[in-house]
Amino acid sequence: MTLRPSSLIASVRDLGVQFAGNDVDITGQDAVTSIELPGSETFWVFGDSVEGPFDSIRGFELTEVLSNTGAIVPLHDIADGVQRFRYLTDESGTRARQLIGFIPPEHKSTQRLWAIHGVHTGGHLYLYYHRITMDPALDVFETFTLDGMGIARGDADHHFERLTAPDGSYEWWKGDQPGFGVWVQRHGEHLYLWGSIQPESKSAGDMYLARVLPDRIEDLASYEYLVSAPTLARPDADVRWAKTFMPTACLFSDVPNEMSTSWNDHLGCFISLTTYQRDNILVIRTAPQLTGPWSEPEVVYRPERTSEAALFNAGKEHPEFAREGGRVTYMTFIDSTVYKPHLIEITFA
Numbered sequence: 001m002t003l004r005p006s007s008l009i010a011s012v013r014d015l016g017v018q019f020a021g022n023d024v025d026i027t028g029q030d031a032v033t034s035i036e037l038p039g040s041e042t043f044w045v046f047g048d049s050v051e052g053p054f055d056s057i058r059g060f061e062l063t064e065v066l067s068n069t070g071a072i073v074p075l076h077d078i079a080d081g082v083q084r085f086r087y088l089t090d091e092s093g094t095r096a097r098q099l100i101g102f103i104p105p106e107h108k109s110t111q112r113l114w115a116i117h118g119v120h121t122g123g124h125l126y127l128y129y130h131r132i133t134m135d136p137a138l139d140v141f142e143t144f145t146l147d148g149m150g151i152a153r154g155d156a157d158h159h160f161e162r163l164t165a166p167d168g169s170y171e172w173w174k175g176d177q178p179g180f181g182v183w184v185q186r187h188g189e190h191l192y193l194w195g196s197i198q199p200e201s202k203s204a205g206d207m208y209l210a211r212v213l214p215d216r217i218e219d220l221a222s223y224e225y226l227v228s229a230p231t232l233a234r235p236d237a238d239v240r241w242a243k244t245f246m247p248t249a250c251l252f253s254d255v256p257n258e259m260s261t262s263w264n265d266h267l268g269c270f271i272s273l274t275t276y277q278r279d280n281i282l283v284i285r286t287a288p289q290l291t292g293p294w295s296e297p298e299v300v301y302r303p304e305r306t307s308e309a310a311l312f313n314a315g316k317e318h319p320e321f322a323r324e325g326g327r328v329t330y331m332t333f334i335d336s337t338v339y340k341p342h343l344i345e346i347t348f349a
Helices: none
Strands: 007-015 026-029 034-038 041-046 049-050 071-075 111-121 123-132 145-154 160-162 183-187 190-197 206-212 224-228 240-242 254-257 260-264 268-274 282-287 299-300 312-317 328-335 339-349
Touching: 007 299, 041 111, 071 111, 071 339, 111 183, 183 260, 254 268, 260 312, 260 328, 299 339
Parallel strands: none
Antiparallel strands: 007 339, 026 049, 034 041, 041 071, 111 123, 123 145, 145 160, 183 190, 190 206, 206 224, 206 254, 224 240, 260 268, 268 282, 268 312, 282 299, 312 328, 328 339
16 A cells, blocks of 8 residues: 555654653663543553663563553643653662563463553553563564453552453453454543454554443453444445454554554544554544544654664554644654654644
8 A cells, every 4th residue: 555645744743762761770662552540640551661771672582571561641741752750660669560460370481461551440540451472582573472452450559450351361352353452442431442453464453443331341241342334435334333243344454453543623533543564654544433434544754764674563642642622642653673662743734
């Protein structure tokens, strides 16, 4: 597909890497996302978090690397970057702590728990996380296997308990199903959860949608799945939900698992900001409803490629920091060569 620049974009300003000046010696992170909390704070979640010096995450030994961490970021103007934040730490106060822990026989040498997104509801912060299995001798970017998606419930101090699925496992959706919860959006009376089925290339995932009432978030049987939806080719198709997932309502593709959606008042539509495959291309899609039809992707920004081996992923908006009714918003992405959250400011026309 030949991608064209989006006419919705007036300008993009590169704000560089974020969270680099921290007091817990975190020097590299993946999968950055943010969740609005009650009051005036947000909860930022990260995947693999490297402490101390490293040359490249490609081929890096991950056994001792924390596979999920978090930070509290107050709502503030981030036009000059994320200036105010506090990592959640262990009892020493000097090291970031892993939010979601392993349960034997899981082991950090072969498994990772990647917290992706979540929601605060019913007095709890819930995090959806991927469990992956990897070969520690090979590059995790190419060899990881998604075992499934789980959900963890946090307490007032942000210690998280992994909730069991009805079958007794911790994977609510198995590896051959979409990992619902890579993005969670409250809309109307429901929580809407996006999930991806990833091909072997890990670049061109198909995106599907589920929903649940907030007070039923811990009941897997209460989730419904979008099985029919309008598309550009069939804009008059019915919207239909079912209790069992079927891969019949792919809303769009070419997403490396992680993504974002939000309602944008300025544009008067839903928007989705993602990376395009794992290229150095950030794209926007729009839709009149969450259920579609979603537009074809158009280019928002092309980050400079730092090396030929660089992979780009985790392109996501942080809509709670948007200004001027959504005319100005913020998006992060990860360049695997740099391996730090990179922030841009997007101004819409």
